[in-house]
Amino acid sequence: MGHIVKTPASTWRANWRDPSGRQVAKTFRTKKDASAFLATVEAEKSRGTYLDPSAGRVLFRNHAGRWEKSRQVExxxxxxxxxxxxxxxxxxxxxxxxxxxxxxxxxxxxxxxxxxxxxxxxxxxxxxxxxxxxxxxxERLIAVNPCEGVRLPSRRKTATSDILISREELTGKLLPEIPEQYRALVLTAAYAGLRWGECAGLHWRSVDLMKGRIFVAETAVEVSGHVSMKPYPKTEAGRRTVPTPVLLAAHLRRQAELVASGPDDLVFPDSVGHILRRSNFRRYVWKPAREAGGLPSSLTFHGLRHCYATWLVSEGVPVNVVQVALGHERASTTLNRYTHRPADYEDRLRSALTDCDPVAEPGSADDPLMKDGDL
Known part of the structure; x- marks a missing residue:
């Protein structure tokens, strides 16, 4: 139990031992305040919710530094x-x-x-x-998280959120402007839905040209200008097999003729055979080709993955199948983030109802509103 003593300055000092047995003290203006505080301390100790009054004085930067060093993330x-x-x-x-x-x-x-x-x-x-x-x-430095209940801004789609291109625009406008050694790379994103890191880290041992499929098992990671290989994809669902459509398969066979194609060689290396850096590809290949093809400046390389998902869903492929191809753990991710409104959605809605019975012209003899006794 704690005890209270009067100080030479006529204040009152509450003394107690924390759960570890360490002696702790705090000074109050009145004996009543000191007694009330001690009662609270004893109650918290018995409930297991005791906090050291001085613990919360730790500066945010110091606690954040410890937190940052302690966690294990990509x-x-x-x-x-x-x-x-x-x-x-x-x-x-x-x-x-x-x-x-x-x-x-x-x-x-x-x-x-x-x-x-x-x-x-x-x-x-x-x-x-x-x-x-x-x-x-x-860590028992503070009692409650001050972030609980904070209202956040809602995510709103911008005017460029739904930028997609058609397959005709891909093959007729963008692909001709892409240097030949990078065309298969662009098609791997657009016709197989691979992420940039999955494309850049793809080795020939993961490409089956005979059966027409790609096995996604590793990925390239670029952080602060440094590129390295990670022996597993973004998520467990990211480890997957993706079929290659005819056009992509043809370009992959051509790619095997253009670069070294041993099992341990990269499918899409840079000019010296190393992992291709995204920043260099964007600056020297993607942006010039996009501009030359007259395509929107908001179209990104990752946008090709969105195109892939939207094209498949628009062609009637079930969402759960598209989910597997994209390597998503949840179908909701596929629907909410990777499928967009196709450019011809109005025509699709109209054509969906073209097989309904024709309606009689208003005012004609067949119009039910003109039958005797209806007026």
Whole structure:
């Protein structure tokens, strides 16, 4: 049990031992306040919810640094978090003691960010902040997470969110402008739905030209200009076999003639046989070809994967089958993120009902409104 003593300054010091047995003290202006505090401390100790009053004085930057070093995540995830931490979290919260960060402080911060950043960026920054503060709760530095209940901006599609191209535009406008050694790469994204890293990390041992299929088993990762191989795809569902349509199969056979095609060789290497860097491909191949083909500047290489999903669904392929081809763990991801409204959706809706019985022209003898007794 704790006890209270009067100090030479006529204040009252509450003394107690924390759960580890360490002696702790806190001074109050009145004996009543000290007694009430001690009662709370003893109750928290018995419930197992005791917090050291000084623990919350840890600065956000110090706790965030420990949190960052302790977690195990992919290189790309860690790099993105480090960028958000440096640009948005540390400038705002770095010198704040954890126990001084309140719900309203966090809500005001999110509101300010929403005024100058895209909703997805704000949500990502908040998610990082919430994870750090949740760890502080588990570390028993603070009692509650001040991020709980904060309202976030809603994700809104922009005018360019649904930019897709047709297969005719792909083969007639974009592909002719792509240098020959990179055409199979573009088709692998558009006709097999592979992500950039899956394309860049593809080896010939994973390509079966005879049976017309690609086995996705590894991926290339580019972080801060450094490229490395990861021996597994983005998710467990990402390890998959994807069939190659006739056009893609033909270009892959041509690719085997253009580059070294031993089992351990890359299918899409750079000019010296190393892993192709996305930034170089975007700058020297993708953007010039897109511009020369007269295609929207908002069309990205990853957009070809969206095209692939939309084309398949539009052709009547079941969503669960498309899900497997894309390597998604949930069909909802396929529907919500990777299928878009096709350009000819109005014609599709009209043609869907063309086999209904024709309706009599208004005012004709066959019009039921003109029958005797109806007026």
């Amino acid at each position: 290189l790309t995830t860690a790099d993105a978090a480090k960028s958000r931490m440096r640009c948005h979290l540390i400038p705002q919260w770095g010198d704040w003691p954890l126990n001084k960060i309140s719900f309203l402080d966090v809500q005001a911060w999110v509101t300010r960010l929403s005024g100058r950043l895209a909703a997805q960026t704000v949500i990502s920054c908040f998610s990082l902040m919430s994870s750090i503060m949740k760890a502080a709760v588990r």
